[in-house]
Amino acid sequence: xxxxKQMILSRGTVKSGGVLRVDSFLNxxxxxxxxxxxxxxxxxxxGSENVTKIVTIEASGIGIAxxxxxxxxxxxxxxxxxxxSNVADDNYVGHIYSFTHQCNNDILIHKSYINENDRVLLIDxxxxxxxxxxxxxxxxxxxxxxxxxxxTVIEKGFQGGGDKLRQAGIRVESLAIxxxxxxxxxxxxxx
Amino acid sequence: xxxxKQMILSRGTVKSGGVLRVDSFLNxxxxxxxxxxxxxxxxxxxGSENVTKIVTIEASGIGIAxxxxxxxxxxxxxxxxxxxSNVADDNYVGHIYSFTHQCNNDILIHKSYINENDRVLLIDxxxxxxxxxxxxxxxxxxxxxxxxxxxTVIEKGFQGGGDKLRQAGIRVESLAIxxxxxxxxxxxxxx
Numbered sequence: 001x002x003x004x005k006q007m008i009l010s011r012g013t014v015k016s017g018g019v020l021r022v023d024s025f026l027n028x029x030x031x032x033x034x035x036x037x038x039x040x041x042x043x044x045x046x047g048s049e050n051v052t053k054i055v056t057i058e059a060s061g062i063g064i065a066x067x068x069x070x071x072x073x074x075x076x077x078x079x080x081x082x083x084x085s086n087v088a089d090d091n092y093v094g095h096i097y098s099f100t101h102q103c104n105n106d107i108l109i110h111k112s113y114i115n116e117n118d119r120v121l122l123i124d125x126x127x128x129x130x131x132x133x134x135x136x137x138x139x140x141x142x143x144x145x146x147x148x149x150x151x152t153v154i155e156k157g158f159q160g161g162g163d164k165l166r167q168a169g170i171r172v173e174s175l176a177i178x179x180x181x182x183x184x185x186x187x188x189x190x191x
Numbered sequence: 192x193x194x195x196k197q198m199i200l201s202r203g204t205v206k207s208g209g210v211l212r213v214d215s216f217l218n219x220x221x222x223x224x225x226x227x228x229x230x231x232x233x234x235x236x237x238g239s240e241n242v243t244k245i246v247t248i249e250a251s252g253i254g255i256a257x258x259x260x261x262x263x264x265x266x267x268x269x270x271x272x273x274x275x276s277n278v279a280d281d282n283y284v285g286h287i288y289s290f291t292h293q294c295n296n297d298i299l300i301h302k303s304y305i306n307e308n309d310r311v312l313l314i315d316x317x318x319x320x321x322x323x324x325x326x327x328x329x330x331x332x333x334x335x336x337x338x339x340x341x342x343t344v345i346e347k348g349f350q351g352g353g354d355k356l357r358q359a360g361i362r363v364e365s366l367a368i369x370x371x372x373x374x375x376x377x378x379x380x381x382x
Contacts, residue, residue, distance in 0.1 A: 029304040030267040032260040059249035063257035063267065069223040076221040076254065113220040 001041050001175040004153065005189055007034060014181045018156065026153065027060040027125050035067040038175060042123065042151040043071035045173045049148045051121045053077060053114065055140065057096075057107055057132055064153060065123040072121070077114060079107040079136060092142050094135030099128065107135050111143070118145040127152035127174055130161025137170070149173065157190050192232050192366040195344065196380055198225060205372045209347065217344065218251040218316050226258040229366060233314065233342040234262035236364045240339045242312045244268060244305065246331065248287075248298055248323055255344060256314040263312070268305060270298040270327060283333050285326030290319065298326050302334070309336040318343035318365055321352025328361070340364065348381050 012022045025031040051072050056065035057079045065076045079094065082105065091108040098105055114120065120140050124132055133150050140147045149171030155162045157177040165172050177190035204212045216222040242263050247256035248270045256267045270285065273296065282299040289296055305311065311331050315323055324341050331338045340362030346353045348370040356363050368381035 023301060024303070028268065028271065028301060030257060030260070030269070032257065032264065032266060035257060036261065058251075059253060059269070059271075062250060062253045063269075066221060066223065066226060066254035066257050067261075069221070070227065070258075073223065075223060077219065078221070078250070078254075080219065080250075110214060110219060112215070 001037070003034065003037055004176050007031070008154065008176060008178075009187060012187070014183050014185060014187065016183060018159070018181075020154070020156070020178065020181060020187075022154065030063055032067075035064060038064060038153055039068035039071050041175055042068045042121075042173070046121050046148060046151060047072070049121070050119050051148055052117070052119045053121070053145075054123055055079065055109070055114065055120050055136055056123045057081070057136060060126075061124045064125055068123055068151070075113075077109055079109050079139065082106040082108050092139040094138040096131045096135035099131070107132075107139070109139050109143075114140065114143040114145050116144040118143070119148050120145050121148045122150040123152070124150070125153045127155040127162050127172070128159040130165055133161070133165060133172075137165075151175075154178065192228070194225065194228055195367050198222070199345065199367060199369075200378060203378070205374050205376055205378065207374060209350070209372075211345070211347070211369065211372060211378075213345065221254055223258075226255060229255060229344055230259035230262050232366055233259045233312070233364075237312050237339060237342060238263070240310065240312070242310050242339055244309045244336075245312050245314055246270065246300070246305065246327055247314045248272070248327060251317075252315045255316055259314055259342070266304075268300055270300050270330065273297040273299050283330040285329040287322045287326035290322070298323075298330070300330050300334075305331065305334040305336050307335040309334070310339050311336050312339045313341040314343070315341070316344050318346040318353050318363070319350040321356055324352070324356060324363075328356075342366075345369065 054069045069076045094107045152174045155174030155177045157179040179190045180188040260267045285298045343365045346365030346368045348368040370381045371379040
């Protein structure tokens with residue numbers, strides 16, 4: 001998605017440790033026109049898939065999922081990060097490992113909001129090692145829903161999560177895939 | 192807002208301890224048509240105020256803020272809940288107390304995303320004792336931005352936060368104000 005790539009190049013900054021900061025337009029301050037173009041693009045990619053529900057994870061996935069859901073005219077469900085292991089029986093639980101915060105997190109979706117009749121599109125802002133998507137896929141699988149695929153805005157291709165999921169047969173569409181980046185500001189996109 | 196009140200009555204549930212669960216359409220599963228009507232209504236209320244930025248707080252405020260921002264055609268900034276007190280100098284910090292989780296939280300907004308030229312509309316899903324809004328107001332004040340007001344979806348009027356803010360001269364518009372509710376399911380709205 002050309003508009004997104006241009007914005008990453010002009011307004012993103014590369015930090016040490018493979019961190020790309022896109023705070024100014026994607027996940028702290030939000031450029032709402034960009035979000036609308038992102039939603040349109042996900043609809044172009046997945047619009048023929050009879051999606052019944054868009055599933056994401058708090059916090060920064062929620063806005064993108066909501067804007068995207070308008071094009072599909074379906075509900076959003078966002079997985080909540082659990083602070084306790086005291087989880088009631090009425091939730092599906094996925095497990096994710098945060099490489100940023102170096103800790104395990106459970107994520108929860110109430111059982112009444114996803115079921116075997118659903119065709120689920122996963123949406124998230126970032127795809128790096130794929131842990132968040134794997135946690136969501138666990139939940140979709142446990143709920144016996146059909147996974148249409150995953151749409152992510154920025155994929156750090158060099159961290160391998162997206163390709164691992166694709167090799168497992170999951171349709172993953174990322175609007176910009178970064179195959180290499182450098183603290184001097186050089187960013188190489190996959191074609 | 193009549194559509195919202197009807198949805199609270201038909202799909203909300205009252206739990207012990209003054210808890211209203213609206214998980215099925217507002218803050219876990221999201222009814223995207225309701226969100227659009229909410230956004231329209233906030234625009235009807237604040238559209239003439241020359242808002243330059245919509246500010247909210249993660250997580251459940253983000254979706255409502257994004258949908259609303261489309262009507263205003265302005266960016267959203269969401270405050271992040273800080274896990275550490277190790278806060279860099281480049282953030283504005285607000286303090287909130289979570290009555291749900293009984294703990295203090297710092298919330299952060301990077302200084303580059305709000306400034307003295309901004310006319311800020313605060314948006315959130317719930318208003319109870321007002322702590323989250325007070326934290327956001329602290330940030331807006333410190334940034335010397337102009338506070339246009341606050342739009343919240345559901346206000347628990349009986350918890351007093353909204354009226355306290357109004358008495359302090361802040362324009363607070365809630366789309367449904369609940370003045371009383373009972374575990375037998377009775378919910379009384381303010382007229």
